[in-house]
Amino acid sequence: MFGTNQHRSSFISRIALFSLVSIVLVLANCSENNGVLEPLQDNWEKAVPFQQVPQGLSSLSAETCGACHQDHYNEWKRSTHAHAWTDQQFQAEIHKKSSPYLCINCHIPLENQQEYLIEGLLDGDIYKPKKKKNPHWDKQLQQEGITCAACHVRDNKIVxxxxxxxxxxxxxxxxxxxxxxxxxxxxxxxxxxxxxLACTFETGDEWKKSKISSEKNCISCHMTDTTRSIVPGYEPRLSHVHSFPGSGIPKSPDHHPDMFNGLDIKLAAVPQTLEKGKVLRTKLTLTNANAGHRVPTGDPERFIEIIQELRDPQGRILASQRDTIGEKWQWYPTAKKLADNNLNPGESRSYVLRTAPKRTGTYELVIRVDKHRLNKKSAHYNKLGEDYPLSVLIYQEVIAIRVE
Ligand code: HEC
Ligand code: HEC
Ligand code: HEC
Ligand code: HEC
Ligand code: HEC
Structure with a gap:
């Protein structure tokens, strides 16, 4: 299996490699007509085959399902699944020449959603797909990304x-x-x-390795059980919340996804008064208490940022400490993971700020933890709009400390 990683890694790799890849693409185009056509193999190379609208329904669109399954529709609409195609960052990525055709297969998985049918790869080269216009392309359904039908329609029936x-x-x-x-x-x-172009998206493997996998899985954590009518007027039954809460980082200013917090964050007691010249020591402990995989997981560009600052009575930063939890990659000349300090399930780590204020007065200790989708440099490189949300605040403490 191959996964999400590839794509993510790919973008950054593109940053370094863009010009080189373009040259390779130009050369590749020259021999396009002489290649040997090789069939697609792995499931992420292919779309889910064309699905007819099941009997009794007017279309495959989420809105159609939502006319009856109102709760499911409203929940799904706030999920990032609903934004998997329209996402600004995704759109920026797939318009790059260095993004292979297959990037769309997990973001708009149904053939009905795809503009082209891919018949195979010339010489097995992912940059040389043999394309044909898809006569059944449903542009509206494409906008819905991972729509209801992506998970619920197979063999022209509702699963x-x-x-x-x-x-x-x-x-x-x-x-x-x-x-x-x-x-x-x-x-x-x-x-x-x-x-x-490497791919290391390992949420499934991380979960399989975790102790919690014998008790909880993706669905029991991310689609909690509830009892309700799944269509108004019908008997209440076992149902599952469809908002797929995750990092909670929105995809646009008016997107309000549900947040699932994996981290338990604790700050050890800090003195309210301190003798000048004495050392102030903070201890902030982050524990991956709630996730059945590492935090962050998936996309290698995601990271958690921990900032601790002591501001003097004039508001100037006297001491500061910045730490991150995430992965570091090199993309050129070969894609390689350089470092990874993601928190394993159950793992704790402490972060310390140490400083000795020398003057008397009221100081301010400011501690904040944010989850980030990607760093500002990558956002700028991808020309993402100023209003594209890059992070979400998950913890903040402001503590006054009197130095005497
Ligand atoms: C095997 C399935 C799969 C393929 C193929 C795939 N993706 Fe993804 N993509 C995912 C998943 C799953 C996520 C969400 C991961 C997460 O947040 O942990 C994602 C997330 C993303 C995001 C949003 C990242 C964020 O932090 O919000 C972008 C942009 C993206 N993919 C681009 C691409 C590009 C470009 C390609 C092709 C190079 C690609 N994807 C191919 C599964 C895939
Ligand atoms: C005209 C109303 C209506 C529409 C439109 C509709 N459904 Fe349903 N659906 C129902 C009813 C009624 C049930 C059965 C209710 C019950 O079991 O309590 C149901 C049941 C289901 C179930 C549960 C099946 C099971 O095995 O328990 C799923 C999943 C489902 N629908 C998905 C969809 C999807 C996806 C769409 C859109 C492509 C859709 N439905 C469109 C009315 C509708
Ligand atoms: C990412 C995959 C995915 C998407 C997208 C998705 N569902 Fe589901 N849905 C599931 C799974 C998995 C279950 C079954 C959970 C179980 O029984 O363990 C389910 C169950 C259901 C059920 C049965 C009752 C319940 O709540 O368990 C209905 C009805 C349903 N979905 C409707 C929808 C509708 C309508 C949409 C779109 C608005 C949708 N689903 C989108 C994965 C998905
Ligand atoms: C067809 C491919 C596909 C399937 C099936 C799928 N996902 Fe996703 N999922 C994605 C992609 C792609 C994204 C990222 C969308 C984006 O960032 O724009 C995503 C995003 C998420 C997120 C939110 C990540 C965040 O913090 O932004 C969660 C949580 C999630 N999926 C859980 C699940 C669960 C649980 C299931 C199974 C019931 C599931 N997914 C099935 C492709 C898929
Ligand atoms: C024990 C509960 C649990 C299980 C099991 C679990 N998750 Fe999660 N998941 C979480 C929590 C909590 C978060 C939020 C982590 C955080 O603080 O960002 C999360 C976050 C995510 C994200 C968002 C990416 C991120 O770094 O925040 C994705 C995608 C995801 N989970 C997918 C899955 C998939 C796929 C599975 C099954 C292989 C799964 N999860 C199993 C609890 C769980």
Whole structure:
């Protein structure tokens, strides 16, 4: 399996490699007509085959499902799944020549959502897909990214957990398909596509290795159980919340995703008064208490930033300490992970600021922790709008300390 990583890594690799890749692409185009056509192999190389609208429904769109499944629709709309295509960063990435055709397969997985049909790869080269216009392309459905049908429509039927006979549409019972395997098919990837395009998206593997995997899976944590009518007027039944809470970092200023906090953050007691010249020592401890995988997980560009500052009575920063939790990659000449200090499930780490204020007065200790999608440099490189949210604040403490 190959995964999410590739894509992420790919963008950064592109930063360094863009010009080189463009040259390779130009050369590649010259021999396009002489290549040998090789079939697509891995599931992430292919789209989910064309699906007809199931009997009794007017279209595959989430809005159509939402006319009856109102709660599911409203929850899904605030998920990042609903933004997997329209996301500014994703759009910036896929318009680069260095992004292979296959980037779309986990973001708009249904053939119905894709403008072109890919018949194979010339000489097996991911930069030389043989394309044909898709006569069934549904541009509206494309906008919906990982829409209801991406997880629920197969063999022109609605796939469901119980096979209920109350629905006005055909239902195929397949709880095995609607299991963590479905999530992992997109949320795990480990492959080197080209020397500079690696993929290390390992949320599935991280979960399998964790102790918690015997008790909880992607669905029990990210789609909590509830009892409710799944269509107004029907008997309440077992249901699952569809907002897929995660990092909580929005995709646009008016996007309000549900946040799932993996970290337990504790600050050891700090003295309210201190003798001048004496050392002030903070101890902030972060524990991956709630996630069934590492934090951060998935996209290698994500990181957690911990900032501790002591400001003097004039508001000037007297001492500061910045730490990050995340991965460091080199993309050129070959993609290689240089460092990784993501927190394993259950793991704790402490961060200390040490300083000795020399003058009397009231100082301010400011501590904050933010989750970041990517750093400002990458955002700038990708020309993301000023209003594109890059991070979300998850912890802040401001403590006054009197130095006497
Ligand atoms: C195997 C499935 C898969 C493929 C193929 C794939 N992605 Fe993704 N992509 C994901 C998943 C899953 C996430 C969310 C991961 C997370 O947040 O942990 C994601 C997230 C992203 C994001 C948002 C990152 C963020 O931090 O919000 C961008 C941009 C993106 N992918 C671009 C690409 C590009 C470009 C390619 C092709 C080089 C690609 N993807 C190929 C599965 C895939
Ligand atoms: C006209 C109303 C209506 C529309 C439109 C509709 N459904 Fe349903 N659906 C129902 C009813 C009614 C049930 C059964 C309710 C019950 O079991 O309590 C149901 C059941 C389901 C189930 C559960 C199946 C199981 O095995 O338990 C799923 C999943 C589902 N629908 C998905 C969808 C999706 C996806 C769409 C859009 C492509 C959609 N539905 C469109 C009315 C609708
Ligand atoms: C068809 C591929 C696909 C499937 C299937 C899939 N995901 Fe995703 N998921 C993605 C992509 C792509 C993103 C990132 C979208 C973006 O950032 O724009 C994502 C985002 C997420 C996020 C939010 C990440 C964040 O913090 O922004 C969570 C949580 C998540 N998925 C959980 C799940 C769970 C649980 C399942 C199984 C029930 C699942 N996914 C199935 C592709 C998929
Ligand atoms: C990323 C995959 C994914 C997407 C997208 C998704 N679902 Fe689901 N859905 C599931 C899974 C998995 C289950 C079954 C959970 C179980 O029973 O363990 C489920 C269950 C359901 C059920 C059965 C009742 C319940 O709540 O368990 C209905 C109805 C349903 N989904 C409707 C929808 C609708 C409508 C949309 C779009 C607005 C949608 N789903 C989008 C994965 C998805
Ligand atoms: C024990 C509960 C638990 C399990 C099991 C679990 N997750 Fe998570 N997941 C979390 C929490 C909590 C977060 C929020 C982490 C944070 O603080 O950013 C999270 C975050 C995420 C994110 C957002 C990326 C990020 O770094 O925040 C994705 C994507 C995701 N999970 C996918 C999955 C998938 C796929 C599976 C199954 C292989 C899974 N999760 C299993 C609890 C869980």
């Amino acid at each position: 469901g957990p119980t096979g209920t006979t109350k629905a006005p549409h055909p239902v195929k019972k397949d709880p095995e398909f609607l299991s963590e395997g479905l999530c992992i098919s997109c949320h795990n990837a480990n492959a080197t596509l080209t020397p500079t």
